[in-house]
Amino acid sequence: MSYYLKCKKLDITTGGAEIILMNEKEAELYGVNPGDKVSLIWSKGKKLTATVDMSEKEVKHGEVGLFEDIWKKHNIEEDDIAEVILESRPLSIETLKKKMLGKPAAYEEIYALIKDIVDGRLGQIETTYYAASGFVKEFSEEELYFVAKAMAETGEMFNLGVKVADKHSVGGLAGNRITPIIVSIVASCDIYIPKTSSRAITSPAGTADTMEVLCPVSFPIEEIKKIVRKTRACLVWGGGLKLAPADDKIIKVSRPLAIESYDKMIVSILAKKVATGVDYLLIDIPVGRGCKVSKMKQAVEIGEKFIRLGKRFGMKVKYVATLAREPLGRGIGPALEARDVLRVLQQHKFRPLDLENKACKLAGDILELKGHCKEGKGFGIAKGQIKNNEAWKKMNQIIIAQGGKKDINSEEVMQEVERYEIHAKKNGRIKFVNNRAINEVCMNLGAPVDKYAGLHLHVRFKDKVNKGQKLFTMYASSKERLKLGILAAGKNEIFEIN
């Protein structure tokens, strides 16, 4: 389609952007949408490409408005007649159509699509079609690779120029604060492990929330590189960086339906790992009620897909799927979890052994994956790094490099806040731990916004308890907030005794 319009010089500058203004009604009739690209050929036979903006009144029917930048640069005169040609739809739109019809797409097509989502050339409607297209036909593994690659390449890339290890837990339970321990052990073995973590989304604490009790976690990328060069590691918040920025936009349109496929989850994790230049990746998949993955079979499928896709990026991947029945560690809530972490690293007598063992298991897996030691030796080495205090020294270094206080003692992590104890109402055994109730009570207490809010569990799954025995302690920063937590705890039983 081509249309002729009379040029109108506008007395407005756009700061260099090549934008033309069309009459809204006319543009609609011509099938031109705001943001469309058009070619403009004016009477002197010259051509330019511009983006269309619309106006109801600024430009009359039969006219095209040219901002000062354009008419000055191209020497266009008032009343010149210009031919306006609508350029074919962008490649990303064609690709979307293809995917909506269930057809495969090539890398350059998927790259264009992801790039246009990142740059906002495609809006929420188009991004929703992208999210929906996976339901028309599952993306092939090659396409998932393309998407992860494109998502990484359209954001910041974090290249340290060294071999890098990482670990990622796939949607686990509250209190699963193994990450800081693993990072300390691995880095103490002289392996690079720059860890970016999220804050809590709908839980009482994320790794970034927990670390923030000990030191700042939000840094620009250059600062993070300095910290990593100094300590081999970091424990920072990843949300402020522009790693795979398409992901946030896709998550936003996925939220209303709350249906995220495992494929989308794998791709979004991998994209961030590619962006941070990971060479050795350990995937931890907690399995059970309240976890993102509820069946072992699914965990295996997810893990194997991680391995195959990672391979395409030259990444060595290993996964560990374990049944999760209750939180690891005793504390839930940022500060209570930070205390558990330091208790393990400082070998405090009340340290949670389940947390220590799981962290050593996974750290050992990374050591083996990296070829630091033989298969089967990783766990022992990891334990050794805790016993000989090297892991704590490393954590101390990281805390200091990130601007925290040096030599923090595990017992000074918690502050004096309001507390309330819940006791067993009868004799028996802990038959069931309600993870969802734990989350709910913690959040009613104010976690994670209030860093000192949360729970400390005194008993564990299968423990024998006596009537009147302490089951858990609630912490909150104010009496009011504590009251809310007590109400929530009264409503949902955390420990089922039988």
Add this chain to the structure above:
Amino acid sequence: MSYYLKCKKLDITTGGAEIILMNEKEAELYGVNPGDKVSLIWSKGKKLTATVDMSEKEVKHGEVGLFEDIWKKHNIEEDDIAEVILESRPLSIETLKKKMLGKPAAYEEIYALIKDIVDGRLGQIETTYYAASGFVKEFSEEELYFVAKAMAETGEMFNLGVKVADKHSVGGLAGNRITPIIVSIVASCDIYIPKTSSRAITSPAGTADTMEVLCPVSFPIEEIKKIVRKTRACLVWGGGLKLAPADDKIIKVSRPLAIESYDKMIVSILAKKVATGVDYLLIDIPVGRGCKVSKMKQAVEIGEKFIRLGKRFGMKVKYVATLAREPLGRGIGPALEARDVLRVLQQHKFRPLDLENKACKLAGDILELKGHCKEGKGFGIAKGQIKNNEAWKKMNQIIIAQGGKKDINSEEVMQEVERYEIHAKKNGRIKFVNNRAINEVCMNLGAPVDKYAGLHLHVRFKDKVNKGQKLFTMYASSKERLKLGILAAGKNEIFEIN
């Protein structure tokens, strides 16, 4: 999930809407989105249901803000503790999920979905998922019936209490202005035919644009009923009415990808016919290059689907699929088409016979469908109603009822505007008529915004022409606009001579 929050009385009224305010950060952690429904149970054991709004500062962490309407009505005191329970997602969201997974939906589910789209409870993202779901799995005919029914029932219903006929053309060519003639003939036979039409979307004229040359076309629904009771008919613009209002919202999210399935088109047409209470429906399907339907086989499939779906609504449907090679009539553009219409009805010597015959054919089909006459007799009766002047008398009545001038003569419809003739450059035969070029030239001349802009074609497909013979005349309201049309006509040949 349930959470406890402290009530805060806000000094703001909402005019009766039951809305509560949550702290943004907290709501996010609790997985509550703006617009979600929650139950509020406060200490007195009373319960209310409200919609969540969010605020960053108005309401602190641990508080729930109550607008004056709520706390006054329900006697809630400052510092009361309320349990906030997130209600399960609305049925429409569950239905969307179902459809995204390719599962069938029941009527009440589809009704809830369409109703929530109309009421804005589902936004653009959710509406896009709805549009996308047809690509996951084609809707069954039962579901298409549900959708059409729900779309009709969630808008204005136009019940005249009499049997009503209608006709609808499925995306045809420019200048296909048979509708006003058909309506005049059918109504002159004492059959109700309240016709709502659209304005041009990406063409030089819609039926509403053409009629607007003769009389007003935009009325409230009660006014339209009066016109119809008086004349048995109307020829009004349907866009101002709230017939099947979900349609516009769905079209809006379908536009960026420009992929409308035939099923969606059928449903959207049928929904409007159900809303206007149609009993006898004639579907006109022009087939060919430049039409919405390009192959006869598709036309048959579409037509048969119309028949089957219409039957579910108790609607008698007939379809007519005809090859369309060029516009019917001589004029293209609102006034030029209105002139053609009046020339036919007033039996002017220059009237376009192709337009007359097609209109009589379709009007005759409606007469037969309604049982007004025997099969095969409709065309003759329709012709007779034109010859005996009854059709024109009816049109005159309609124009008057809609507030137009009485006894308009076909030759006074066009105004004195700028004109320019194009002549044949060689001897030969018209081998091809470029419908797309016709549209383009007309729109460059200013149609449909300028009602007097457009083309009059002096020759037709297969005509023999001599060098220098007039091919078509261009009309525009200004010399400048005429110039744009001339440029467009120079670029794209309307008649190919060979």
